[in-house]
Amino acid sequence: MHDGDEVVPVASGKLRVLLAALLCHANRVVSYEQLADLLWDGRPSEAANTTIRSYVKRLRRALRAAGGRIESHSPGYLIRVEPGELDTQEFADLCRAAEQDARREEWARCVHRVEQALALWRQSPLVDVPSPRLQAEESRWLTELRIEALERQMQAAVQLRRYEWAVAQLEQLVREYPLRERLHHHLIVALDGLGRRADALLAYQRVRQILDDELGIDPGPELQALHQRILAAQTAPAGSQAAAPPAGTGRAEVPRQLPSTIRHFVGRQAELDELTELLDTATRTGTPAPVLAVSGAPGVGKTALAVHWGHQVAHRFPDGQLYLDLCGFHPSRTALTPDDAIRDLLSSFLPNDARLPVSPSARAALYRSIVADKTLLIVLDNAYDAEQVRPLLPGGLRCLTIVTSRNRLNGLVAREGAHPVLLGVLPEADAYGLLVRRLGRSRLEREPAAARQIVDLCHRLPLALSVVAARGATSPQLSLTELADEMAGTDSTLDRFRTDPGSPDVRSIFSWSYRQLTDSAARMFRFLGLYPATSISTTVAASLAGQPLDTARAALRELASAHLLAEQGRDRFTCHDLMRSYAGEQAAQESPEATEAALRRLLDHYLYTAHRAAELLEPIRQPLPLGPPEPGTHLTPLTDHRQARAWFRAEISLLLTLVRMADEKRYDRHCWRLAWTLVDYLHSEGRHEDLLETQRIALAAARRSDDLDGEARVHREVSRANQLFERLEGDCPHLIRALHLYQQINDTQGQGRTYLSLAYLCARQGRYPDARDYSRRALEFAQQSGDQGGYAAALNSLGWCQAELGNLDEALRHCQESLDLHRRLGMRAGEAYSYDSLGYIHSALGDLDSAVVCYRLSVELWRALGNRLEEAMGLRRLAEALTRYGYTGPGRVVDRLAERILLDMGQIGHHLP
CATH class of the missing domain: 1.10.10.10 (Winged helix-like DNA-binding domain superfamily/Winged helix DNA-binding domain)
Known part of the structure; x- marks a missing residue:
């Protein structure tokens, strides 16, 4: 002192x-x-x-x-x-400041803050204070804070490439804290950065053995992925691409996402040499890998160039190659937002059931953190402008990004120093060479004038030349003269894709390939024009066309052979946006009845699959009464909540598009039902703006369809969405309207669920007597309707309200009964809510041990279900209980865990019992 x-x-x-x-x-x-x-x-x-x-x-x-x-x-x-007088507080403040510096990637400042904090550290906290209890409480959180600060300092040192200093520190730290995986991770990265790859692999084997001996577990996914990257870099032969680890090993796979290279790629040697020289220069000088901006007209071969070159240099990027279509110029689909693009990119590194941070800034920070130490090739295809691309650019020195766009991306060139590569049409010799590659030199030499005419009619545009070449290759009986005459006799144009008066007539070029298709493939092609995305699975395509899966698969492969589609992977195909526009024009050949049936099958595929996914995510929710889908509809099979979340994550952008499309085309029953299925996923991902927008669209659709049950359901969801934006006015008019509608159709289950929603709203407003009364009404109606899930939830709600009103014995009885019923029904989310309420009640009764047990069980259930918001709020209430009974040290530790989750999600939530 x-x-x-x-x-x-x-x-x-x-x-x-x-x-x-x-x-x-x-x-x-x-x-x-x-x-x-x-x-x-x-x-x-x-x-x-x-x-x-x-x-x-x-x-x-x-x-x-x-x-x-x-x-x-x-x-x-x-x-x-006073502020600044207490060293422990100053230490904690510096550690938190260093954490914020790391989040902002201000690595030098982070190192300085940690050094300031560690300068205050003498030895074990309270070492001369003879109180084991006080030492246990205070030493634990201070020591944990110090270790986290050291980990952050080592992370910053690695980011700053201070490898030698980091290795010297880390070798001591891993001996002192052998179970801290992050320290081992930083040590392995630093050893690899010094070129000591064998030592890095040995360090991994040491930590693997330590974890196995001490805890009986394997290293976490980040350490395993790092190990695989180093192995891949060490074992890959020169000029080849390292093999990804075999599936099923439990190790993180290295992403290899480049589409198949173009077998008949020809020309562009000057551009390929230019790209390679830029990469060689960055490698030789140790400067950051460049951003390459490839621009040009539609169909000029931007994607083909990026993919072809990517395969040539893939072996130089041992941590993988990412590919993402940004849909910047899609004829019907909205371009990917930077946040949606980051979600897709993150899915390349995280398991399907991994929970993403809720806030866009936290997701962007996670993306930058993951790629910071990697050597990656990132291909961002079909960008609209620089603003779409800029948030996706990695901060690491060894990640090379190649962007393709119809725009020049001048903003990217000016601000990020991107290197522009402008593609024009092929030189005449290369255009002729493309035909030679596909059709054979002898065939062209027999009809040189016709070959030159074909090149001229295609305006040396690679896409057009590829389609013509595919037509000629699959029809060897046709002479080149006949092909040229056929082209010249077609008088149509895809006007919206003409970039200047001299651009090729791509519609006519596509038409003669389309006319050669079998009836099944032609029908499939027409229906693809109705699909609002470029990438489609066989299952969805079969539903759209109303064909058996085998028939649809054969038709899609025929389209790929004719270069009207490209095979993207097993049972997945993609369509160039110009080609998709042409397919949309051909869809007009179908009768209105056939078109409507196709759209109903498409919407049914996504509605029924989304409904199944929603049930798996939140079985406590009142399901929709769906009849059988449209004949010819095929569904995606889902069996557990992990598959459901992965499916939602992959399809959510398209699902939102389909809600809007159903609204525009007045498929009202599909519109409100599909929007209803998205509620829990959007809420769990923090996409509250999307949630509110889709429910407002759904409400208008339900009203137009005169579906009273649908309107009542959506009114409840609109109320729920409004509450997320703290719109807590009185007895919400949406809920009152829902109640009247349920009364009108004599739906007792719906009335009970609506009273439960009113109870939740009143509890959030602090109107606990009203919330108690609504909970009792919810119980009555749930009992009348036989709604056991609603009855269990109403019991918990009633118990929570009684606890807030001081009636603790009655509260305990209701919540214990709720827990027992939720267990019998297998409703794990309901169990978690009931345990949380019981924790609160036991704490109020003075039984801290029981409160801690209940809170922990609730938190564990929420963690298993992937609900990070409720996990954080449960931790916060556990911290409050510990602090209330004098266990301030453990309380602070637990509260910091909650704070990390909430900061990561970018929001603070309210408890809804």
């Missing part, structure tokens, strides 16, 4: 315990009971309070002038400390 510039010693052990207890709770009252517990290690004497008063007097005298800061406040004492 300092009194001014003088150090004031406190010789007595008991007085040191007293002073430490007050300082550890600075500016807060520490009760006699807490002080006695710490002074006598849980065994205070009967005269403890009198003795404590004596100790306080002695401590005030020992501290001299500073003793006046110890003040009496019922039911104990506090010590007054």
